[in-house]
Amino acid sequence: MATSSRLDAKIPQGSLEDKWEKYKSSVPLVNPANKRNIEVIVVGTGLAGASAAATLAEMGYKVKAFCFQDSPRRAHSIAAQGGINAAKNYQNDGDSVHRLFYDTIKGGDYRSREANVHRLAEVSGNIIDQCVAQGVPFAREYGGLLSNRSFGGVQVQRTFYAAGQTGQQLLLGAYSGLQRQVGMGTITMYNRHEMLDVVKIDGKCRGIIARNLITGELERHSAHAVLLCTGGYGNVFYLSTNAMGSNVTAAWKAHKRGAFFANPCFTQIHPTCIPVSGEHQSKLTLMSESLRNDGRIWVPKKQNDTRAGNAIPEDERDYYLERRYPAFGNLVPRDIASRAAKERCDAGYGVGTSKLAVFLDFSAAFHRYGQGEANKNNITNASESQILEWGKAVVKEKYGNLFDMYKQITGEDPYEVPMRIYPAVHYTMGGLWVDYNLMTTVPGLYSLGEANFSDHGANRLGASALMQGLADGYFVIPITVGAYLAGEIRTGHISTDHEAFVKTEKEVKDRIEKLISIQGNTSPELFHRRLGKIMWDKCGMGRNEKGLKEAIVEIRALREEFWKDVKVMGKIGDFNPELDKANRVADFIELGELMCIDALTRNESCGGHFREEYQTEEGEALRDDENFMFVSAWEHIDSEKWELHKEDLVYDNIKIAQRSYK
Amino acid sequence: MSAGNMRLTLKVWRQSNTNTQGGFENYNLDGVSPDMSFLEMFDILNEQLIEENKEPVAFDHDCREGICGMCSMFINGQPHGPLKGVTTCQLHMRSFQDGDTITVEPWRAGAFPVIKDLVVDRDGFDRIISAGGFVSVNTGNAQDANNLPIAKEDADDAFSAAACIGCGACVAACKNASAMLFVSAKISQLALLPQGQAERSIRAEKMVAQMDAEGFGNCTNTHACSAECPKEISFENIARMNREYLGAKVSSKAV
Numbered sequence: 001m002a003t004s005s006r007l008d009a010k011i012p013q014g015s016l017e018d019k020w021e022k023y024k025s026s027v028p029l030v031n032p033a034n035k036r037n038i039e040v041i042v043v044g045t046g047l048a049g050a051s052a053a054a055t056l057a058e059m060g061y062k063v064k065a066f067c068f069q070d071s072p073r074r075a076h077s078i079a080a081q082g083g084i085n086a087a088k089n090y091q092n093d094g095d096s097v098h099r100l101f102y103d104t105i106k107g108g109d110y111r112s113r114e115a116n117v118h119r120l121a122e123v124s125g126n127i128i129d130q131c132v133a134q135g136v137p138f139a140r141e142y143g144g145l146l147s148n149r150s151f152g153g154v155q156v157q158r159t160f161y162a163a164g165q166t167g168q169q170l171l172l173g174a175y176s177g178l179q180r181q182v183g184m185g186t187i188t189m190y191n192r193h194e195m196l197d198v199v200k201i202d203g204k205c206r207g208i209i210a211r212n213l214i215t216g217e218l219e220r221h222s223a224h225a226v227l228l229c230t231g232g233y234g235n236v237f238y239l240s241t242n243a244m245g246s247n248v249t250a251a252w253k254a255h256k257r258g259a260f261f262a263n264p265c266f267t268q269i270h271p272t273c274i275p276v277s278g279e280h281q282s283k284l285t286l287m288s289e290s291l292r293n294d295g296r297i298w299v300p301k302k303q304n305d306t307r308a309g310n311a312i313p314e315d316e317r318d319y320y321l322e323r324r325y326p327a328f329g330n331l332v333p334r335d336i337a338s339r340a341a342k343e344r345c346d347a348g349y350g351v352g353t354s355k356l357a358v359f360l361d362f363s364a365a366f367h368r369y370g371q372g373e374a375n376k377n378n379i380t381n382a383s384e385s386q387i388l389e390w391g392k393a394v395v396k397e398k399y400g401n402l403f404d405m406y407k408q409i410t411g412e413d414p415y416e417v418p419m420r421i422y423p424a425v426h427y428t429m430g431g432l433w434v435d436y437n438l439m440t441t442v443p444g445l446y447s448l449g450e451a452n453f454s455d456h457g458a459n460r461l462g463a464s465a466l467m468q469g470l471a472d473g474y475f476v477i478p479i480t481v482g483a484y485l486a487g488e489i490r491t492g493h494i495s496t497d498h499e500a501f502v503k504t505e506k507e508v509k510d511r512i513e514k515l516i517s518i519q520g521n522t523s524p525e526l527f528h529r530r531l532g533k534i535m536w537d538k539c540g541m542g543r544n545e546k547g548l549k550e551a552i553v554e555i556r557a558l559r560e561e562f563w564k565d566v567k568v569m570g571k572i573g574d575f576n577p578e579l580d581k582a583n584r585v586a587d588f589i590e591l592g593e594l595m596c597i598d599a600l601t602r603n604e605s606c607g608g609h610f611r612e613e614y615q616t617e618e619g620e621a622l623r624d625d626e627n628f629m630f631v632s633a634w635e636h637i638d639s640e641k642w643e644l645h646k647e648d649l650v651y652d653n654i655k656i657a658q659r660s661y662k
Numbered sequence: 663m664s665a666g667n668m669r670l671t672l673k674v675w676r677q678s679n680t681n682t683q684g685g686f687e688n689y690n691l692d693g694v695s696p697d698m699s700f701l702e703m704f705d706i707l708n709e710q711l712i713e714e715n716k717e718p719v720a721f722d723h724d725c726r727e728g729i730c731g732m733c734s735m736f737i738n739g740q741p742h743g744p745l746k747g748v749t750t751c752q753l754h755m756r757s758f759q760d761g762d763t764i765t766v767e768p769w770r771a772g773a774f775p776v777i778k779d780l781v782v783d784r785d786g787f788d789r790i791i792s793a794g795g796f797v798s799v800n801t802g803n804a805q806d807a808n809n810l811p812i813a814k815e816d817a818d819d820a821f822s823a824a825a826c827i828g829c830g831a832c833v834a835a836c837k838n839a840s841a842m843l844f845v846s847a848k849i850s851q852l853a854l855l856p857q858g859q860a861e862r863s864i865r866a867e868k869m870v871a872q873m874d875a876e877g878f879g880n881c882t883n884t885h886a887c888s889a890e891c892p893k894e895i896s897f898e899n900i901a902r903m904n905r906e907y908l909g910a911k912v913s914s915k916a917v
Contacts, residue, residue, distance in 0.1 A: 055801040070722060070781075071788050073828055074730040090808060126804070133804035135797045135857045137821035144811025162821055168729055169824060176796035183792030191785065214777055243724040277697045280666075282705055283726045405728060408745075408752045411697075474801045523712045525705070569717050575679070575778040577720055578712075 004645035007260070007633055010435040011115040016653045020119045023436075024479055028486035035060035037492070038485055041208055041223040043195045043250050045072030045178065047171055047466060048449025049229030051473025054177035057186035059478055061485075064221055065178065065187055066210055068194045068245055068580070073175045076231060076243040077469060080167025081288035081402065082151065083159035084466040086124040091148050095156040097121045102654055104464060107153040107333050108429070108457020109607035109623065110656050111263070111631070113649065115436060116454045123475040124467055128160055130474055134173040138162050149293055151462035153333035153661070159463045164288050164402040170466055174473070193219070194580065195250045196508045198226065198257045198445060201500045205257075205445035209501075209508045213580060216573040218505050220496035224488045225444050225481055228254055229473070232428035232450040234267065236588045236595065237540070238532020240425035241273060241286040247584040248591050251432050251451050259440035260633040260645060262433035262453035264591065265599035268460055268608045269541050270426030271337035274409050274419075275357040284424040285409055287360065288402055289462040292330045294365035294395065295419070297321050297337070299358050303348040309359050309418040320344055328661040335459045335608045335621070336661060338423035342541050343619060345422070352420045361418035366391035423541060427465060429456040429608065430598075433633040433647075437480035438472060441633075444484060448472035453631065458607025515582045516572055520565030524582040527562050531555070531589055539596050544612040548600040555593045556640065562589060594634060594642060601644065604628045625656060666695025668755060671763040672707060674719055680775050680783075686765075696756035700743065701726060701733065703755055720779040728752040728892065731827030734834070735780055736767040741831035741890050749829065749892040769830050771839035773877040784830050786876035787844060793872035794865040795848040797857050816854050823850040825893045832887035832895075838879030843887035845873050846903030847895050853906055863910035870907050 003009075012019040030038065038061055042053040045067040053065040067075060087100040100121040105112060128146070132138065138160050139147040148157040162169040181187040190210065197209040199220070207222035233248035234240035255261045272287045298317045305312065320340060322329045332340075341358050344350065351357050370391030374382045382390075392415050396403065406414045432440050432447040434454055439446050449469040456464065538551035562585070570576040605614040605621035606628070614622040631647040670691045677684025691710065694703055701723050708718035724732040733750040737743035743753045758764065766780065774782040824847070832843035849866055852858030858865070881900055888897040 051801075058800040069724060069730070069732060070784055071731075071828065073788075074724055074732050076725060076730070078731075079725045079727055079729050088807070126802075128807045129804035130799075130801055132807040132810075133797065133799045133857055135820070135852050135855050137817050137824050137851065137855065138807075139821075140812055140814050140817040142814050144813055144817075145808050162824075165729065165825060168827075169821070172824065176791060177801075179788060179792040180796040180798065182788070189788070191788070241727075243730065244726060245724050278666075278695055280695055280698045280702045280706065282699070282702050285727045404747070405752065408728075408748060408754065409699075411754070411756060478801065523709060525709060567712060569712055569715075575720055575781065578718060 003648045004633070006441070006635070006645050007433070007647045008435060009113065009647060010437060011113070012436065016114060016118050019115055020122055027479055027483050030482055030485050030489060032060050034489040036062065038062065038488060039064065039223040040481070041066070041221055041226045042229060043208065043227065044075065044229035044231060044451070045175070046075035046077035046229060046231055046449060047174055047469030048451070048473045049075070049227070050171065050174035050178045051470050052227055052229060052448055052477050053187055054174060054181055055474055055478045056481070057181035063181070063187045064190065064223065066190045066193045066195055068192065068213060070191055072178055072189060072191065073172060075171060076246050077171045077466070078168045079243065080466055081164040081286060082290035083149065083161035083166045083463040084127065084170060084470070085151065085158050085461070085463045086128045086160060086467065087121055087158060088125050088128060090146060091157045093156045095158050099156065100124060100158065103154050104455065104461060105457070105654055106659055107459055107461040109459055109621065109659055110457065110625070110629065110651065111266070111606055111649065112455055112457030114651060114653055119476065120455050120468060120471050123471045126475055127467060127470045131170055131173050134176060136162065136169050136173040138169070149290055150331060152289055152292065152331045152337065153328070153461045154331070159290070161290065164290070164399055167466060170470065174470070195253070196583070197253045197504050198442070199500050199504045200257055200442065201494070201498060204443045206494050207496065207501065209505050214575050216571070216576065218508055220501045220505060222494035222496050222501070224485060224491060224494070225446060227446045227448055227477065228432065228451050229448045230451045232431065233588070233591055234425045234428055236531065236592050237425040237535045238528050239276065239281060239284050239536070241270060241284050244283060247587070249584050249587045251447070252587040252591055254432060254440060254442065254445060256636050258442045259445060259447070260433040260635050261430070261594060262631050262633045263430035263458070263598065264595045264634065265539065265602060265609050266429035266458050266607065267425060268334055268427040268429060269338040269423045271334055271341055271423050272360060272421045273424035273426070274406060275352060275354060275422040285405065286424070286426060287406060287419060287421055288399070289334070291360060291399060291402065294398070295330065295360040295362050296364055297330055297358055297360055299344045299349040299351060305351070309351065309361065318349070325661045332661045333459055333461060338541060339610060339619070341423055357420040357422045359418040360421045362395060362414070363418070365395055369394035427460055429453065429458060429460055433631070437483055438477055439484065446477065446481065448477055458609055512572055512579065512583070515566065515586070516568045516579060518564065518566050518568070520567045522565050523567055524578060524585045527558065527566060528581070528585045528588065531558060531585070531592055534558070535592050535595070539599055542610050542612050543599050545600060548596045551596045552593055552600070555589060555596065559589045559593070562586060593640065597642065598632055598634065601632065602628055623658070666693055666698065666755070668694040668696065668758070668760045670694055670758070673763060673765040674779070675767045676719070676779055677776050679778055684776065694755055696754065698755045699726065699751055700735070700737070700753040700755065701751050720781050722781050723751060726751040729827060731829035734769050734782065734829055734831070736769060736834055738765050741769065741834040742892050747892060747894045769834035771833045771878070773839060773841070774830060774833060786878070787828050787830065787841070789876065790841070790845055790869055790872045791848065794861065794868035797852060798861060810856055812856060820851045820854040823847045823854070823895065823899055826895050827893055829892065831890050831892055833878065835886040835890035836879065837884065837886070838882060840881045840887070841873050841876070841878035842881045842900050842903065843891060843895055843897070845869050846899035849903045849906055850899040853902065862906065863913065866903065866906040866910040867914060
């Protein structure tokens with residue numbers, strides 16, 4: 001194998017530990033006077049987008065930021081619950097930059113780039129410093145120092161958190177930085193705007209076409225660089241933990257304009273979500289992985305056991321994660337925990353009315369914490385019920401909002417009965433292919449955060465998405481964008497009267513007019529549900545050749561039907577959420593096809609990509625390093641036509657092994 | 663559990679845009695399940711409207727897990743409906759009875775103009791944050807995070823204030839359309855932390871000035887805001903804000 005000549009990852013020379021330091025001191029700079037004349041567009045205002053926009057504006061660039069929500073503070077990073085990793089080693093438990101690097105590569109099942117991941121680990125500590133300085137109220141110990149907890153796939157405590165609302169607090173920190181620059185006039189913020197295309201002039205990305213979602217007007221915006229920080233594409237499955245508005249449109253438009261799409265089939269199914277309750281379900285809600293610090297996962301030992309959880313005695317419970325993976329127990333990585341839950345349910349041990357659920361049980365934690373409180377207060381004669389009360393109070397402080405949310409959604413009180421959980425689509429490791437600078441294959445077009453593919457391989461570890469989003473935005477792009485923009489100081493302002501803007505805007509306008517003129521019989525929502533079902537059944541937790549081939553045929557037929565039969569109500573020049581949705585669903589359908597093609601091409605199992613034909617005797621993912629140790633980067637050629645380019649993954653610094661958490 | 667059998671009458675505010683007069687429309691809805699969320703019930707209403715070739719009801723929503731602050735329905739006279747500490751998206755139909763008539767309106771406040779149907783413009787909140795709801799620290803200037811210990815109680819109190827989701831229910835609940843709970847939550851968070859001290863006075867002055875400029879009303883201590891807040895932000899924050907503001911004004915050099 002050899003890396004395609006079309007893919008240059010631009011990884012700096014030198015030893016792994018020195019690459020980033022050396023790069024930083026040798027990358028071209030843009031002087032302050034020139035920065036004032038250079039414009040940067042940031043699309044999306046989640047952790048990656050808000051932190052990038054704020055930092056670039058602080059440095060002196062002229063920034064325009066876009067989000068489809070009514071405020072940049074609403075981006076879906078806000079919903080991240082459990083925490084953010086950093087190699088601070090505050091717990092003195094043997095953590096280090098190298099260990100975070102190693103855990104991430106291993107957790108990703110050896111399908112991510114060494115240099116990028118090492119850089120991520122190197123800057124992780126700075127992120128915590130920056131957030132604390134902004135006034136992010138992380139959880140603290142009584143001594144006033146920061147508190148940590150554990151996440152899956154890791155044997156140290158390196159996760160910083162703010163109750164079950166870490167994403168909210170980090171995003172509000174980045175948002176405050178962004179709004180500060182808005183107040184100073186260095187960022188122009190465009191709320192309720194959706195990017196609908198990328199504009200290229202002479203091969204370089206020179207701007208975007210955006211739609212004002214209130215008036216329906218199309219707008220041209222030019223810039224010397226465009227940063228897509230637009231999140232993942234989990235909503236291709238219809239049901240996921242993503243927000244209702246989360247979509248792939250910006251990344252997909254970039255893809256169709258020449259940005260390669262990498263590893264689209266690498267999707268993360270999160271093991272602990274609230275199970276589906278009926279046909280009406282519009283989204284799924286995560287129960288944070290942090291709960292697996294204290295909750296124990298089990299199913300009845302007896303098949304088709306219909307007893308309530310509390311009625312099943314201890315010796316009739318199968319703590320299957322602790323049984324199968326004694327070294328990591330309930331804290332195995334997400335892909336492994338998800339498959340193990342599916343395996344038990346498929347074998348007839350599931351619980352609840354749908355039988356598609358397992359228990360997440362806190363009774364042992366209530367007891368342990370309650371006893372701890374009793375010991376702390378020198379109470380030796382506490383009753384069992386008192387101990388449980390105290391234990392519940394401790395758990396409430398750690399996870400109160402999650403327990404409340406569970407109760408609100410299911411109508412059951414998790415302080416009294418074990419939670420029922422089941423895996424659900426959560427995150428997408430795949431995304432736009434980027435080089436070390438986070439630039440896509442289109443010069444001047446960058447991708448940050450979940451929207452790119454770079455750091456998590458085939459499976460992301462918990463609490464690493466927040467880390468990557470903020471690393472990219474605060475510490476990586478502000479440095480790496482200079483390498484390109486230093487060459488743009490003579491460009492001057494880019495006119496939006498250029499024919500490329502006119503032509504691209506016309507194409508966007510034509511598509512919108514087409515969508516609204518079809519006036520068929522089926523709403524965008526119903527098409528989305530049908531796509532989601534195909535994807536979940538045939539490109540979900542388990543995939544096989546036959547199913548994927550069927551899915552590709554079905555998706556192509558669905559696309560054809562969509563463009564003949566979609567029914568979009570309302571007007572073009574108006575606030576019209578139906579039109580927004582139709583636009584997004586059309587792109588999801590095309591992406592779905594590529595995901596299936598990618599999954600079909602990758603004849604191995606790794607991380608979240610589980611091809612049923614390739615598994616060990618014990619049912620674990622069976623990688624094929626000899627033939628598939630590469631990044632799949634897909635070039636869009638035409639409708640239903642893509643070309644695969646491969647980037648070889650080279651591991652100079654760690655030993656490749658079969659991933660074991662036993 | 664999927665096929666529900668609740669029947670409802672919905673009285674929904676419809677308004678084409680900011681400049682037109684709105685009014686209530688009545689809709690009958692069958693097949694509602696008690697396990698549905700309030701917004702999923704609206705999804706069904708909208709699918710029904712599309713089938714009847716009518717324009718669906720526009721409403722704001724995104725995360726549907728009670729944290730983004732986008733959903734904003736005024737349900738039977740209460741922002742986010744009848745439950746305490748719950749957003750519209752986390753409200754489930756089991757909180758209603760078969761046969762109920764439910765009235766749904768947008769947030770009502772001069773500073774939150776209606777964009778369409780149940781969607782309002784809350785940009786004023788962003789402008790208030792831009793006026794001073796931050797610590798002026800550029801990326802890369804921070805010292806080690808553990809160099810400055812913060813008492814757990816202070817960190818916890820700051821967190822409780824920082825839990826505000828910026829939905830605007832406090833404004834909708836207040837007869838004066840006051841935004842003081844929102845503004846005071848941010849002022850409190852930063853006043854309680856050592857990182858917020860340098861700009862403590864100027865922050866209070868500037869944020870309050872912007873709040874007034876946006877046209878939000880004053881506080882008359884009815885406590886409706888904190889009673890209706892889906893994140894149960896404490897009314898104490900307003901007392902703290904008043905103290906911060908007064909202290910700032912007494913020694914003010916600016917504004």
